[in-house]
Amino acid sequence: MKLAILSRNTKLYSTQRLVAAARERGHTVRVLDPLRCYMKIAPGSFHLNYKGKPLTGIQAVIPRIGASVTRYGTAVLRQFELMGAYTPNSSDAILRARDKLRCHQLLAGQGIGLPATVFGDNPDDTDDLLRLLGKPPHVIKLIEGSQGNGVVLAERLSASRSVIEAFRGLYANFLVQEFIGEAGGADIRCFVVGDQVVAAMHRQAEAGEFRSNLHRGGQASRVRLTAAEKSTALRAAKVMGLEVAGVDLLRSRSGPLVLEVNSSPGLEGIEGTTKVDVAGAIIDHVAARLPPVRKRTKRPVAKRKK
Numbered sequence: 001m002k003l004a005i006l007s008r009n010t011k012l013y014s015t016q017r018l019v020a021a022a023r024e025r026g027h028t029v030r031v032l033d034p035l036r037c038y039m040k041i042a043p044g045s046f047h048l049n050y051k052g053k054p055l056t057g058i059q060a061v062i063p064r065i066g067a068s069v070t071r072y073g074t075a076v077l078r079q080f081e082l083m084g085a086y087t088p089n090s091s092d093a094i095l096r097a098r099d100k101l102r103c104h105q106l107l108a109g110q111g112i113g114l115p116a117t118v119f120g121d122n123p124d125d126t127d128d129l130l131r132l133l134g135k136p137p138h139v140i141k142l143i144e145g146s147q148g149n150g151v152v153l154a155e156r157l158s159a160s161r162s163v164i165e166a167f168r169g170l171y172a173n174f175l176v177q178e179f180i181g182e183a184g185g186a187d188i189r190c191f192v193v194g195d196q197v198v199a200a201m202h203r204q205a206e207a208g209e210f211r212s213n214l215h216r217g218g219q220a221s222r223v224r225l226t227a228a229e230k231s232t233a234l235r236a237a238k239v240m241g242l243e244v245a246g247v248d249l250l251r252s253r254s255g256p257l258v259l260e261v262n263s264s265p266g267l268e269g270i271e272g273t274t275k276v277d278v279a280g281a282i283i284d285h286v287a288a289r290l291p292p293v294r295k296r297t298k299r300p301v302a303k304r305k306k
């Protein structure tokens, strides 16, 4: 197949692994910086150019779109979709997953377990908002945060109020969750490809820390998932409409709870920890979803009568 990977940086581990896995399997692959793709939109006709040349014949696109370029990146991906290319994660699905409040609403709407979550806009409502959530400890999270930045554990109600006040003072968007203490500072990353969890790792926060992010010193190890964890991860990805997803779970007394569904999950941590060829699984999935290429058969040339 003729494949494009939308990525801002060819040197990233995930991008390099996808390129290598595609080439190993005999596919043609190009890495395109989404910010260098530009497009023409006209009734019923869609074009994409890249660094002065038209992009044609691309059958499949694997998007690796960072949060900072979500809008432009998904517009480029949508243009590819309109031109008939297949993508495991559509522009709509990526936008859905990037909107954390919407993601929580969609998952909860399908009965998928989540830590109880509240959010509100007006400072006058803070007390009632926290009452709605229940007793502390609470976890207050910046909506735009990542790698554990802006994720705060408040043990007392007064601390929750102060953190919320501080975030509001900075005009930051945040949500507040019940703290799942029994998760013991650990979460589980399930890597979903199609209808399988191809790899999973357990991430344990360092002592004295409740955030298990590897960037904050969390330790990753292999883990065996329960049937409930597998099916929760698969259902969460499906609800978001993502064929490739990193689903983060907390192990709670009431079963697996979804923390996040990531539409561009990194490959380095999961491949390093599990030794699974996740990049290969993604490429195989994409190739299997393409309509079979019809081999051109040579028509017998009619013999000319002498």
Ligand SMILES: Nc1ncnc2c1ncn2[C@@H]1O[C@H](COP(=O)(O)OP(=O)(O)OP(=O)(O)O)[C@@H](O)[C@H]1O
Residues within 6 Å of the ligand: 115, 139, 141, 145, 146, 147, 148, 149, 151, 177, 178, 179, 180, 181, 183, 185, 186, 187, 205, 210, 211, 212, 213, 248, 250, 259, 260
């Ligand atoms: N409600 C909670 N109860 C217990 N621990 C939590 C809770 N929410 C988050 N954590 C811990 O904090 C870590 C960071 O939180 P979270 O994953 O929500 O934010 P992030 O990693 O900064 O952002 P994102 O994963 O959305 O990019 C989680 O991996 C988990 O270990």
Ligand SMILES: [Mg+2]
Residues within 6 Å of the ligand: 147, 148, 213, 248, 260
């Ligand atoms: Mg996280």
